[in-house]
Amino acid sequence: MSGFFGYLVxxxxxxxxxxLFVAITIFLMVRILPGDPARVIAGVLATDQxxxxxxxxxxxxxxxxxQAGIFLDDLAHGNLGISARTSSPVTSxxxxxxxxxxxxxxxxxxxxVIVGLPLGALAASRAGSLADLAVSALVLFGISMPVYWLGxxxxxxxxxxLRWLPAAGAAGPLAIVLPAFTLAAFSVAFIARxxxxxMLEVLRQDYVRTARAKGTRARTVLWRHALRNALPPIVTVIxxxxxxxxxxxxxxxxxxxxxxxxxLLVNSIFxxxxxxxxxxVIVFALMYALVNLIVDLLYERIDPxxxxx
Amino acid sequence: xARLEVDARPGWLTALGRxxxxxxxxxxxxxxxxxxxxxxxxxxxxxLLVLVLSAILAPLLTPYDPTQQxxxxxxxHPSLKHPLGTDQLGRDLLARILYGGRLTLFIGAIAxxxxxxxxxxxxxxxxxxxxxxxxxxxxxxxLMLAFTSFLLALTLVSLLGVGLTNVIVAVGIATIPRFAxxxxxxxxxxxxxxxxxxxxxxxxADRRVxxxxxxxxxxxxxxxxxxxxxxxxxxxxxxxxxxxxxVQPPTPEWGAMLGQGRNYIFSNPSVTTFPGLAIxxxxxxxxxxxxxxxxxxxxxxxxxx
Numbered sequence: 001m002s003g004f005f006g007y008l009v010x011x012x013x014x015x016x017x018x019x020l021f022v023a024i025t026i027f028l029m030v031r032i033l034p035g036d037p038a039r040v041i042a043g044v045l046a047t048d049q050x051x052x053x054x055x056x057x058x059x060x061x062x063x064x065x066x067q068a069g070i071f072l073d074d075l076a077h078g079n080l081g082i083s084a085r086t087s088s089p090v091t092s093x094x095x096x097x098x099x100x101x102x103x104x105x106x107x108x109x110x111x112x113v114i115v116g117l118p119l120g121a122l123a124a125s126r127a128g129s130l131a132d133l134a135v136s137a138l139v140l141f142g143i144s145m146p147v148y149w150l151g152x153x154x155x156x157x158x159x160x161x162l163r164w165l166p167a168a169g170a171a172g173p174l175a176i177v178l179p180a181f182t183l184a185a186f187s188v189a190f191i192a193r194x195x196x197x198x199m200l201e202v203l204r205q206d207y208v209r210t211a212r213a214k215g216t217r218a219r220t221v222l223w224r225h226a227l228r229n230a231l232p233p234i235v236t237v238i239x240x241x242x243x244x245x246x247x248x249x250x251x252x253x254x255x256x257x258x259x260x261x262x263x264l265l266v267n268s269i270f271x272x273x274x275x276x277x278x279x280x281v282i283v284f285a286l287m288y289a290l291v292n293l294i295v296d297l298l299y300e301r302i303d304p305x306x307x308x309x
Numbered sequence: 310x311a312r313l314e315v316d317a318r319p320g321w322l323t324a325l326g327r328x329x330x331x332x333x334x335x336x337x338x339x340x341x342x343x344x345x346x347x348x349x350x351x352x353x354x355x356x357l358l359v360l361v362l363s364a365i366l367a368p369l370l371t372p373y374d375p376t377q378q379x380x381x382x383x384x385x386h387p388s389l390k391h392p393l394g395t396d397q398l399g400r401d402l403l404a405r406i407l408y409g410g411r412l413t414l415f416i417g418a419i420a421x422x423x424x425x426x427x428x429x430x431x432x433x434x435x436x437x438x439x440x441x442x443x444x445x446x447x448x449x450x451x452l453m454l455a456f457t458s459f460l461l462a463l464t465l466v467s468l469l470g471v472g473l474t475n476v477i478v479a480v481g482i483a484t485i486p487r488f489a490x491x492x493x494x495x496x497x498x499x500x501x502x503x504x505x506x507x508x509x510x511x512x513x514a515d516r517r518v519x520x521x522x523x524x525x526x527x528x529x530x531x532x533x534x535x536x537x538x539x540x541x542x543x544x545x546x547x548x549x550x551x552x553x554x555x556v557q558p559p560t561p562e563w564g565a566m567l568g569q570g571r572n573y574i575f576s577n578p579s580v581t582t583f584p585g586l587a588i589x590x591x592x593x594x595x596x597x598x599x600x601x602x603x604x605x606x607x608x609x610x611x612x613x614x
Contacts, residue, residue, distance in 0.1 A: 146544055
């Protein structure tokens with residue numbers, strides 16, 4: 001057990017360091033890239049005096065090092081600053097939206113795994129068949145489809161024409177159906193693709209041939225022997241493509257008016273609310289890092305060859 | 310006794326020749342023959358050819374100006390006069406899609422070129438010199454990947470400001486880690502191959518080994534990745550356009566057309582259907598061609614991905 005805890009601590013430190021670097025990078029990007037946030041917030045008609053006032057309000061008149069010190073100290077206390085748009089703490093703005101994005105991302109990911117995994121395994125078990133071809137076509141469809149367009153097409157079909165599902169908002173359990181399917185489409189394709197290739201690799205192995213030669217039923221060989229051994233690379237890819245899923249969530253939330261972090265990000269960008277943009281980037285990176293940490297921890301359960309410590 | 314030929318040409322000239330030779334070799338008969346037998350590559354090539362030609366020949370294919378507003382004819386459904394209908398400002402949708410293709414393909418190509426131009430050298434340096442240089446470069450790549458690609462592009466554009474150049478820069482930068490990682494991996498493998506070792510043993514300078522041996526052998530995966538990245542880049546750039554953070558109106562750009570058209574989804578779905586279909590086709594074309602190229606350039610990988 002101590003080996004595992006040692007590993008966990010090591011990985012958690014890794015996550016903290018990553019987030020620290022992300023935070024420093026976004027902090028510097030906001031301050032170094034061309035464009036004066038204070039002037040932008042103040043508007044074109046503002047006088048120099050008004051701009052100076054906003055600048056001191058945001059603490060932008062202090063030396064860069066002082067600003068960085070304050071920023072990191074606040075960050076360590078979970079304080080992401082004050083929203084330039086609403087004047088409320090960025091942390092509480094984000095916490096109000098976080099559950100929506102988390103639910104959407106998790107539901108989509110689960111959906112993608114329970115659809116993508118069997119599809120990929122099926123395609124690999126009948127490589128070259130019509131079913132394989134159909135899965136390949138579906139994969140191509142999924143990875144080429146702009147998520148925002150798929151969302152709009154689903155709205156046209158299920159909300160406007162058929163009137164089955166709501167087109168926007170987050171009221172009631174039915175509201176998540178269209179956003180989740182939209183967001184899952186790319187991941188379904190991606191997971192099916194990697195599952196197929198990983199399964200094809202495993203199905204060539206000697207132990208699969210042995211299992212078959214012993215007369216094990218084909219279904220058992222496929223789902224118990226092969227899939228189990230094909231899982232590690234699949235799980236890694238699921239973790240890595242979670243980043244694309246978060247990017248897709250920003251677009252999906254915009255299409256469906258889903259009140260999550262993605263919409264807050266887009267709105268904050270338009271209103272030049274840099275403290276909120278900065279905070280959201282950090283929280284998105286944290287979500288991504290944590291999901292990949294969980295994936296790596298799952299590894300031990302999946303692949304008995306891997307032992308921590 | 311065979312005389313040892315001493316190649317006295319300057320390094321860069323040989324390098325250019327080698328690179329040219331490598332590219333020509335790749336495009337040579339064997340690969341092309343394999344590509345022509347590959348249904349995925351052919352389908353992708355045909356789709357892209359149609360898109361490129363229709364973008365170039367746009368003025369011949371439609372009599373309309375893509376920015377010409379006709380407020381008496383807004384949101385018309387497809388008709389003989391307007392094959393795909395008109396948008397919310399009465400502009401011909403077909404014209405906007407045809408001219409918009411120029412921009413989409415241009416953004417994709419330049420952004421990928423930015424990614425290749427910066428990512429490939431970083432990957433080479435990282436893989437060839439290893440050590441602390443490698444460590445620093447890889448940590449920076451890790452950091453960029455920690456942002457995730459779309460969020461990185463989105464953040465850069467929001468800070469740099471909207472517009473064509475900034476979109477290309479932002480999307481291009483977001484593709485750097487992909488190329489740096491890929492090239493580093495190839496270089497690490499290639500530098501251990503015996504003829505590279507032999508060349509070093511003969512006293513070849515680093516630069517010479519790099520240009521003559523390592524680089525030409527790392528070209529194939531970069532070509533495949535660049536093709537696939539065109540699709541991903543077009544998706545990202547159009548996504549920025551959709552959010553209103555890309556190329557600004559009235560310039561016709563597919564993502565922006567979708568983003569503005571979605572407000573009229575109830576009165577005329579064509580305004581969102583067709584620009585999205587165009588993005589989908591372009592991305593699919595690059596994905597098909599990229600998969601075909603991978604199969605053709607590396608027969609061992611055939612069917613595994």
